[in-house]
Amino acid sequence: xxxxxxxxxxxxxxxxxxxxxxxxxxxxxxxxxxxxxxxxxxxxxxxxxxxxxxxxxxxxxxxxxxxxxxxxxxxxxxxxxxxxxxxxxxxxxxxxxxxxxxxxxxxxxxxxxxxxxxxxxxxxxxxxxxxxxxxxxxxxxxxxxxxxxxxxxxxxxxxxxxxxxxxxx
Amino acid sequence: xxxxxxxxxxxxxxxxxxxxxxxxxxxxxxxxxxxxxxxxxxxxxxxxxxxxxxxxxxxxxxxxxxxxxxxxxxxxxxxxxxxxxxxxxxxxxxxxxxxxxxxxxxxxxxxxxxxxxxxxxxxxxxxxxxxxxxxxxxxxxxxxxxxxxxxxxxxxxxxxxx
Numbered sequence: 001x002x003x004x005x006x007x008x009x010x011x012x013x014x015x016x017x018x019x020x021x022x023x024x025x026x027x028x029x030x031x032x033x034x035x036x037x038x039x040x041x042x043x044x045x046x047x048x049x050x051x052x053x054x055x056x057x058x059x060x061x062x063x064x065x066x067x068x069x070x071x072x073x074x075x076x077x078x079x080x081x082x083x084x085x086x087x088x089x090x091x092x093x094x095x096x097x098x099x100x101x102x103x104x105x106x107x108x109x110x111x112x113x114x115x116x117x118x119x120x121x122x123x124x125x126x127x128x129x130x131x132x133x134x135x136x137x138x139x140x141x142x143x144x145x146x147x148x149x150x151x152x153x154x155x156x157x158x159x160x161x162x163x164x165x166x167x168x169x
Numbered sequence: 170x171x172x173x174x175x176x177x178x179x180x181x182x183x184x185x186x187x188x189x190x191x192x193x194x195x196x197x198x199x200x201x202x203x204x205x206x207x208x209x210x211x212x213x214x215x216x217x218x219x220x221x222x223x224x225x226x227x228x229x230x231x232x233x234x235x236x237x238x239x240x241x242x243x244x245x246x247x248x249x250x251x252x253x254x255x256x257x258x259x260x261x262x263x264x265x266x267x268x269x270x271x272x273x274x275x276x277x278x279x280x281x282x283x284x285x286x287x288x289x290x291x292x293x294x295x296x297x298x299x300x301x302x303x304x305x306x307x308x309x310x311x312x313x314x315x316x317x318x319x320x321x322x323x324x325x326x327x328x329x330x331x
Contacts, residue, residue, distance in 0.1 A: 109271045141220050
């Protein structure tokens with residue numbers, strides 16, 4: 001009778017111990033999972049940001065916009081604004097060509113007043129609208145805005161700007 | 170009777186020690202895990218910072234040499250060599266002014282903005298050529314580095330703090 005009781009007590013002790021260890025491991029596991037999932041979310045956000053910026057860069061590096069070898073060596077994220085200004089007169093041939101709703105190029109530095117570029121005021125302007133869109137998701141990335149300038153001789157002039165792409169509704 | 174109680178106490182003590190060992194082992198694993206996950210997050214690359222840095226280095230500055238306006242990346246080497254522009258201005262002063270202007274127009278920093286601060290540093294192997302800081306330097310940052318393609322290894326690093 002006494003042996004049975006002590007056996008039961010031992011089984012109880014073992015059960016309590018097992019419950020305590022299991023609970024502890026579950027809490028520790030949950031803690032690890034929470035940290036893992038929070039970093040996964042961060043990675044997903046980073047990938048989303050990268051994809052959006054890559055879309056902007058992909059357009060900036062397309063032959064219609066890119067500097068090519070006109071300013072020395074080939075550069076990434078470099079837009080030839082002389083070429084873009086010429087392109088704005090042939091936009092009817094590019095309907096749906098880029099697969100986005102809006103493309104705008106803005107000069108950031110030197111800062112200006114936000115004047116839209118036309119043949120009359122170029123290059124003393126700050127904004128070239130290639131496709132106008134007021135709706136949709138906008139993504140943008142930094143680019144060099146390069147052109148040929150005429151002083152006593154012709155030289156390259158590059159400024160800092162952003163290419164803004166709008167897509168979807 | 171006394172020896173039976175002592176035996177029981179001893180066994181209970183052993184079980185507590187076993188439990189404590191498990192707690193310690195799991196805690197050590199957790200600490201290692203935390204250290205690794207936090208060190209991964211401390212500084213990450215940013216594609217936007219990379220594009221910004223690249224575009225800024227191509228910016229044509231007001232400093233001319235042999236009648237040619239220098240891009241920022243060439244101005245960095247003039248500053249490193251303590252040279253002067255044709256108009257007599259120090260290359261380092263023009264570089265500092267140009268980069269400050271670019272940074273101020275490109276990034277809004279402060280408590281009310283997502284970006285709390287930024288830091289741009291230009292350094293060679295032996296010295297720090299230029300350093301520009303604005304806002305708060307927090308523990309969470311994203312940035313980019315670029316090695317300038319010329320003989321002397323000069324590195325430009327740009328970090329945004331969130």
